[in-house]
Amino acid sequence: MSQKEDACQHKILILKDTLEVIQGKWRLPIIISLIHGNKRFGEIQRDIKDISPKMLSQELKALEINKIITRTLYDSMPVTVEYSITPLGKTMHKLVDEILEWGIRFRKEIIGK
Amino acid sequence: MSQKEDACQHKILILKDTLEVIQGKWRLPIIISLIHGNKRFGEIQRDIKDISPKMLSQELKALEINKIITRTLYDSMPVTVEYSITPLGKTMHKLVDEILEWGIRFRKEIIGK
DNA sequence: GTAAGTAGTTACCTATAAGTAAGTAGGATT
DNA sequence: AATCCTACTTACTTATAGGTAACTACTTAC
Numbered sequence: 462m463s464q465k466e467d468a469c470q471h472k473i474l475i476l477k478d479t480l481e482v483i484q485g486k487w488r489l490p491i492i493i494s495l496i497h498g499n500k501r502f503g504e505i506q507r508d509i510k511d512i513s514p515k516m517l518s519q520e521l522k523a524l525e526i527n528k529i530i531t532r533t534l535y536d537s538m539p540v541t542v543e544y545s546i547t548p549l550g551k552t553m554h555k556l557v558d559e560i561l562e563w564g565i566r567f568r569k570e571i572i573g574k
Numbered sequence: 575m576s577q578k579e580d581a582c583q584h585k586i587l588i589l590k591d592t593l594e595v596i597q598g599k600w601r602l603p604i605i606i607s608l609i610h611g612n613k614r615f616g617e618i619q620r621d622i623k624d625i626s627p628k629m630l631s632q633e634l635k636a637l638e639i640n641k642i643i644t645r646t647l648y649d650s651m652p653v654t655v656e657y658s659i660t661p662l663g664k665t666m667h668k669l670v671d672e673i674l675e676w677g678i679r680f681r682k683e684i685i686g687k
Numbered sequence: 688g689t690a691a692g693t694a695g696t697t698a699c700c701t702a703t704a705a706g707t708a709a710g711t712a713g714g715a716t717t
Numbered sequence: 718a719a720t721c722c723t724a725c726t727t728a729c730t731t732a733t734a735g736g737t738a739a740c741t742a743c744t745t746a747c
Contacts, residue, residue: 479677
């Protein structure tokens with residue numbers, strides 16, 4: 462096996478691991494929402510618009526387990542919960558920007574605008 | 575609605591569109607394989623190892639439709655087919671690199687290595 | 688003529704992701 | 718006393734992504 466093939470296969474393995482963390486319809490949208498500032502449950506829902514409370518709750522838990530976001534409960538009245546991005550989560554900012562930039566380029570070339 | 579909220583929601587919409595193109599277990603791995611050079615069907619299969627011919631065929635078609643890769647048939651004996659990345663596909667190189675870089679950082683912090 | 692390699696296709700099945708609708712709990716508002 | 722708000726949970730259903738196995742068509746090698 463050549464070194465070139467080996468490097469390529471290694472990258473594919475890392476990518477497959479990484480996809481397990483960011484894969485899905487809602488995780489990156491939630492991350493974008495929280496990169497733009499700490500938010501409450503209802504605020505994230507309003508940002509993403511068509512996400513159901515079930516999916517939002519489920520995906521927030523997964524992101525918390527992976528230490529990408531933090532959940533903070535405030536003993537105010539009524540009880541409020543604030544979600545925020547961790548330092549690790551913040552490092553996804555470049556990744557997200559690259560996807561967005563490519564998405565805009567793709568749109569221009571395919572949908573032709 | 576504030577301008578900040580508006581910018582965030584706009585980004586989420588673009589992201590959701592973009593995900594439709596790159597989403598799934600196999601598309602980015604195929605793209606990585608082809609960024610590393612033109613390949614034949616069997617060579618991609620060997621790079622990705624656990625992809626079935628059905629999934630590879632299906633995903634290659636989707637990537638071709640989105641003008642990310644090109645399929646070229648050679649009338650040699652036996653017939654060979656070469657897949658290559660388009661200029662548009664090449665522009666995904668930075669996106670892929672950022673995901674990989676983040677994946678390595680994530681691994682270090684979570685799995686602690 | 689039998690097997691192996693090229694590049695897939697087809698039918699069927701399963702697993703998981705996501706959607707829907709309703710309910711819960713506590714305090715505040717009218 | 719009834720309804721609203723926040724932040725969810727639960728049960729159930731549907732849709733889609735992905736997996737498995739076998740088969741096709743053509744050519745070359747043994």
